[in-house]
Amino acid sequence: MSEAAVVRLEKRGDIGVIIVDYPPVNALGPGVAEGIIACLQEGNADPAIKAMVMVGAGRSFIAGADIRGFGTARKRLPLGERPYDLLDRSAKPVVAAIHGFALGGGLETAMGCHYRVATKSAKLGLPEVLIGILPGGGGTQRLPRLAGPKRALEMITSGRHVPASEAINYGIVDRVVDDSADIVDAGIAFAREIADKRPLPRVRDNETKLQEARDNPGIFDDIRKSIARRARNQKAPYNCIAAVEAACTLPFDQGMAREQELFEELVNADEAKALRYAFFAEREVAKIPGLSKDVPIREFKNAAVVGAGTMGGGIAMSFADFGFPVKIMDATAEGLAKGMQRIRDNYATSVKRGSLAQDEMDRRLARIEPVAGYDDIAQQDVVIEAVFEQMDVKKPIFVKLDEVMKPGALLLSNTSALDIDEIASVTKRPQDVAGAHFFSPANVMKLLEVVRGSKTAPDTLASVMQLGKKIGKISAVAGNCDGFLANRSRAPFNSEMVILLEEGCLPAQVDKVMVDFGYPMGPFAVGDLAGLDVGYAGRKRRADANPNYRRLPIADKLVEMGRYGQKTGAGWYKYEKGDRTPHTDPEVTALIKQISAEMGVPQREFTDQEILRRLLFSSLNEACKILEEGIAYRGSDIDVMWLHGFGFPRYRGGLMFWADGIGVRDVYNQIAAWHQQYGERWAPSPFLRQLAENGTKLSAAKAPGIA
Helix, strand or coil: CHHHHHHEEEEECCCCEEEEEECCCCCCCCCCCHHHHHHHHHHHHHCCCCEEEECCCCCCCCEEEEEHHCCCCCCCCCCCHHHHHHHCCCCCEEEEEEEEEEHHHHHHHHHHEEEEEEECCCCCHHHHHHCCCCCCCHHHHHHHHHHHHHHHHHHHHHCEEHHHHHHHHHCCCCEEEEECCHHHHHHHHHHHCCCCCCCCCHHCCCCCCHHHHHHHHHHHHHHHHHHHCCCCCCCHHHHHHHHHHHHHCCCHHHHHHHHHHHHHHHHHCHHHHHHHHHHHHHHCCCCCCCCCCCCCCCCCCCEEECCCHHHHHHHHHHHHHHHCCCEEEECCCCHHHHHHHHHHHHHHHHHHHHHCCCCHHHHHHEEEECCCCHHCCCCCCCEEECCCCCCHHHHHHHHHHHHHCCCCEEEEEEECCCCCHHHHHCCCHHHHHEEEEECCCCCCCCCCEEEEECCCCCCCCCHHHHHHHHHEEEEEECCCCCCCCCCHHHHHHHHHHHHHHCCCCHHHHHHHHHHHHCCCHHHHHHHHHCCCHHHHHHHHHHHHHCCCCCCCCCHHHHHHHCCCEECCCCCCCCCCCCCCEEEEEHHHHHHHHHHHHHHHCCCCCHHHHHHHHHHHHHHHHHHHHHHHCCCCHHHHHHHHHHHHCCCHHHCCCHHHHHHHHHHHHHHHHHHHHHHHHCCCCCCCCHHHHHHHHCCCCCCCCCCCCCC
């Protein structure tokens, strides 16, 4: 792609318009920076041009750097010779006309301009921290000068996108125009207003707002403390803070040099590599092998949910939060009333926390309509069953849905493990049936596991994937088996953590290892939060179906004692009334020792590394079986599900990517050794052995037959 094709200068009377045209989102890919510089030089050399406007073609200004070039040998322009550096040295004023997104290098380019005009719906931000780096084009030096150090720190360390209406209050943009306005015309009009104003306002020279940090130098330590939990084990957020601190303590050019040093420390680090991998894996997961791009997407304007329990209510909120009207029903009027009250309470909590405005809560609630029965939902475009996880409860519902729902409606089950084909078999339209496995809490968790049955039509699969995208989820396809992809791959982890207790561990030790690794909560605390009775029911179902299924006597005994977790005030831990803080319970410790003694299991001590690898390698081995069976398409799909379904630390990339850092051969050898030590549950997957022999990375592995 030539420079002329990606950036061009057009004359509109006495205004030169620099147009960045690098589809689809005007990333700063090859040739763009050079093209901007060439157009800037051309505009300055033309005596007929009094001022310039920079704008993006299509739907965005500049959506950021092309991150495929990070960590590669791609040549970068030296400090002082980049577009950001040359724009504010321009002899003629340059106005950034922003619509769509101005993110990362896009916002840095805009801040290099002398003025900024934006449409009301435009979003601005420096999200580099989310891929393990910092803004390396002067963002950490210019944003504090425009918005002040405190706001700049908040934006840069969170990666948050700021709407133009907020950005103008911060001082990041100079004018906001209505979305109906032509952004080029708005930029030209502004450029004519300021064309003759001198001296030109250069962001680098504006130090007024830096006084905020000079008056309160403790601001930097304060934000380090505030992000300590969120930024655990990560370096990028702290380098971001150090770079902004440099903006406030060093002359501009020295601050720019310091920013570059801090950037270079990050760009090739494991953290950044893992986060870049996760970024691309999330885009790859949307691609369904063998599915034609011409498959029609079914129209979707409204939804229905059957079941007003915790999951059903969360699913209804997921639709309402993104502007879709949704009807919700339950088996009883009492259950429906309780479900609606739970929804109101959830929204009210968000309002109380300040994360949701009261008027927005009212709008979302108005989109959720409680209804009495099936006839009331018959004309909805999609219906999601979200009742108790038992086949004999779900199948009669699908019989009724088959009777009443309009032709072409999507009939979806929120099952986390049950056979989609068996559910579909009770309908006369199995082609319209698929799994739509939301994760709890459904209105918060980003993952939607889309389960394809043997008779699920291609357009059904594509439509459910699109549905998930429209309600803010990351949709990922799994084949039909017990537990599908996510829960089946997680099941060995769940078993192994309890088996470790039989051998001498305690819940708090296991939880500490996993929190130190980067999980927001340990697995035993998560179990208490979700409810231990759910896992118990699944184990019982599997044991009834398979006489060789290994039961977990410690976990089973807890549930049989009525210890379901937080909802009963006791599970693996005990909880004080109104407090979700887990407290070690001597009763659980005694129970573990008693059952272990009855089982005759020798007790020993464990290193943190063995605990970590026992848990994760057990699931990784199962993940390879899932790939071999074609339940998953790609190893990276498994990583996406673990990142968004189970809280796997994003800066480690995902289960498969993390294991690649150890080495597929070493992983296989350890699993083979545990097979000898512990028996059949550790039998290595033949597919894992094949990957080890071929030296294929786990994250790059694909199911047989997938190109």
